[in-house]
Amino acid sequence: MKPLLQLKNVRKDIGKKTIIHDLSLEVFAGEVFGFLGPNGAGKTTTIRMIVGLMGMTSGEVLINGISIKKDFEKAIQHVGAIVENPEMYKFLTGYQNLLHYARMAKGVTKERIDEVVKLVGLEKRIHDKVKTYSLGMRQRLGLAQALLHKPSLLILDEPTNGLDPAGIREIRDYLRKLAKQEGLAVIVSSHLLSEMEMMCDRFAIIQHGRLVGIESVQELSKQAQKVLITVEPVEQALSIIKRAYSSINMKPTNQGIEVSIDYEEIPRLNAMLVSEHVKVYGIQTMTKSLEERFLEMTGGNEIA
């Protein structure tokens, strides 16, 4: 499959300091791709270079195979983006803001504007001035301007910032739908691991301007992870587990037993406990594994 977005050895120097070191990655249609990294890691700089707001010192960004450096206008027309906060013209209404961006794209009709407004759920307030909007509403308007021209690559910097839990869920579901059903490539950036895990198919971990690794969420969740087992009696369960897995890492806690175990082994462990007449009240994977993996890869949360 042809990648929708290609970064080839992208490098950015500011003065003598190298901000981004030879970053290469590919994003395909139909996937939600995450940029994960601590503050100051270079996520936003990378996004700025992808959309042509910043020049590259060397390397190349290709969108649909078109170089953003050599043919900006052609490459950018398939991109919709929010870079950092969705800043809008506050003295204009939401609708006038959308009209402004509609005039700058090809073939965006009035009907399309209405459609997008409905999609992001701003019908009631779209003719109010943006200065009266809450952060969540601005985020929605930001999403609307990014979707106006039906882009094939959607780039959202911290898209859930300022949204309430219901809004976060709505956006998350919507982004997944855009990727799966409409075949968009979606790039999101975040420093929140849990969010990445729920939203993305794959994500790149960036630290100190370097690509630390690209992980697939699916694969990651199949790796060894911590499981919390709520059982009774605890003593019996402990000895059963010890017998079955000699070198296992486990720890009894107030809630139950924390066990580090491979994803595939969970059903077997359960069957074993049940057959020995241990009462199993719950088996819960602890999402911590991703966080630990992240910390392991980045070596803590230090800022460059």
Add this chain to the structure above:
Amino acid sequence: MPSIISLIQNENMKIYRRISTWFMIGLLALATLAGALITKATHKEQQNWKAGVASEIQTLKEQLSDEKLPKMYKNHLEQQLKINEYRLEHDIRPVPSNSFWGYMVNSADMIQLITLFTIIVAAGSIASEFSWGTIKLLLIRPASRSKILLSKYAATLLFAFCMLLLLLMFSSIISAIVFGIDHIRTPYLAYQNGNVVETNMLFHVIRVYGLNCATLVMMTTFAFMISAIFRNSSLAIGLAIFLMFVGTEVTALLAMKFKWAKYLLFANTDLLRYIDGVPLVKGMTMSFSILMLFVYFIVFNSFTWLIFRKRDIAA
């Protein structure tokens, strides 16, 4: 790719949907009205204009008898003399400032106010996009930066043009109401190729307006450049206004001592002096000044363009 027209439409929306713009228009109308009322209240009616012109002729003749008079200045005085003699001969009254045309011509001074407003609009056009953070969403559209810059510049000049038309409209209406239109047929006396000719007064007013626009265009372009370089509208407004008021004075001082002063911007912005005045430095002509203005215009705009096109947007 969006057409330049829709980009200008966008810029216009951003100018005219703001209250401050309408405040400026209101202020211009108010200033025009106030100017007319002050003129009416303070102007002393001249009883016998013929006697006044005659005494002026006397003074001019005395001045002309001075042998050491510079040639340039002498020409100017001779023109004045011929025009005044023509007046007496053909019974054409000089236009007093409390008449319809008199105030129309004087209203050209309000162009300074328009210059101030246009500088504010020009400076905000680029710098505000940075301070609002909207520059990011503006520059990730299929429109090149050059095109966006051009649309901003065009919308700014369009604003200035609208303000000039409004001033012309305001002052003609206010002038007609306050001073009446009794002397509307008075011609303007111009000096052409050694002869005094009667020309249309409206044409003269428009020409005065036009020649007053040199400073307007140059300072707007300057403010536009500063705002593109420093992304700070206050700095651009402050610097442009400071230069506008101090530049003329300093240039005049320099021109008394140094010949090279004629290459300075402000030595060339007052084009009106080639019509009824004396050049700042001997040997300067209207075409020289227009050429110099053109050079400055190109330099300012090139800087703006080079910087805006290459800049990393980190706002």
